[in-house]
Amino acid sequence: MIDLDAVRSLRTVAREGSVSAAASALGFTPSAVSQQIKRLERETGVTLLERVGRGVALTDAGTHLVVGSTPILAELEKLRADLQADGSPRGAVAGDLRVAAFSTVVRGMLAPLLVDLAAAHPDLRLLVRESEPWETVALVASGQRDLGIAHQWGGVALAIPENIVVTPLFTDVADVIVHRNHRLADREVVHPADLADEAWVATFETTICRQWLRRLFDGIRNAPRVVYESMEFENHLELARTGAVVALVPRLGRAALGDDLVAIPTAAPASTRDVVAVHRRSQADSPALRVALEALIAAGRGRPR
Numbered sequence: 001m002i003d004l005d006a007v008r009s010l011r012t013v014a015r016e017g018s019v020s021a022a023a024s025a026l027g028f029t030p031s032a033v034s035q036q037i038k039r040l041e042r043e044t045g046v047t048l049l050e051r052v053g054r055g056v057a058l059t060d061a062g063t064h065l066v067v068g069s070t071p072i073l074a075e076l077e078k079l080r081a082d083l084q085a086d087g088s089p090r091g092a093v094a095g096d097l098r099v100a101a102f103s104t105v106v107r108g109m110l111a112p113l114l115v116d117l118a119a120a121h122p123d124l125r126l127l128v129r130e131s132e133p134w135e136t137v138a139l140v141a142s143g144q145r146d147l148g149i150a151h152q153w154g155g156v157a158l159a160i161p162e163n164i165v166v167t168p169l170f171t172d173v174a175d176v177i178v179h180r181n182h183r184l185a186d187r188e189v190v191h192p193a194d195l196a197d198e199a200w201v202a203t204f205e206t207t208i209c210r211q212w213l214r215r216l217f218d219g220i221r222n223a224p225r226v227v228y229e230s231m232e233f234e235n236h237l238e239l240a241r242t243g244a245v246v247a248l249v250p251r252l253g254r255a256a257l258g259d260d261l262v263a264i265p266t267a268a269p270a271s272t273r274d275v276v277a278v279h280r281r282s283q284a285d286s287p288a289l290r291v292a293l294e295a296l297i298a299a300g301r302g303r304p305r
Contacts, residue, residue, distance in 0.1 A: 108253030
């Protein structure tokens with residue numbers, strides 16, 4: 001009997017290019033993923049991975065297994081969704097729905113929705129994990145999460161596998177946050193050139209938010225000059241409150257600025273991000289997925305423009 005969870009791990013290793021990267025995407029330890037692959041090799045009697053430089057690649061047998069398992073895994077998931085739909089009383093929604101989402105959407109939109117969905121569907125349990133957008137897509141594509149909420153900044157691409165359906169929810173805006181005494185505080189908009197000499201607080205280099213900040217300053221030498229790094233936008237606000245740095249902070253889930261901070265939108269380019277929901281095609285008929293997705297779409301429509 002072939003272990004389908006191990007097959008999912010093998011697929012993720014193939015996509016990510018290494019066991020450690022796959023483990024990060026799946027939320028496992030590298031040791032756990034390696035053990036799954038080794039067990040799968042013992043079950044099949046063939047070598048599935050081979051080392052290539054610092055990473056790994058599928059052998060011919062591994063490629064055969066991954067390609068051949070794709071329709072099987074999709075059919076099994078569709079079968080599960082059909083059984084849930086057929087086995088529940090009309091209109092009833094039950095079971096676990098595993099959700100991956102980025103931090104500001106959890107604060108700014110998802111938290112109240114969880115309460116509303118729990119009240120409307122007492123037998124539905126939503127399990128939420130915070131993750132960066134590309135990790136969210138990987139978790140959903142590999143079957144580790146059922147529904148994801150991700151964001152795409154301007155021209156920073158987010159790779160979407162073929163088995164994933166993307167549903168647009170809304171567009172969020174990020175503003176430059178400065179102290180009220182800052183030289184730009186009275187501007188209606190700011191351009192990247194206006195900010196070329198500023199010191200910044202920003203998220204880590206590996207985040208999509210930081211990639212957008214770099215893209216904002218395309219063509220401007222030595223900018224942005226990031227002197228503080230933090231993953232928490234609340235920290236960005238507090239550091240901007242000192243007057244020593246400026247920050248680019250999304251409006252979604254943003255704490256109150258108070259009297260000493262000013263938010264100014266950027267122009268040419270505008271700093272916007274499209275917030276989207278992602279799920280696997282094979283889950284389209286899942287009642288739990290449908291009610292959660294409908295709630296997200298409705299909440300997105302209700303957001304201020």
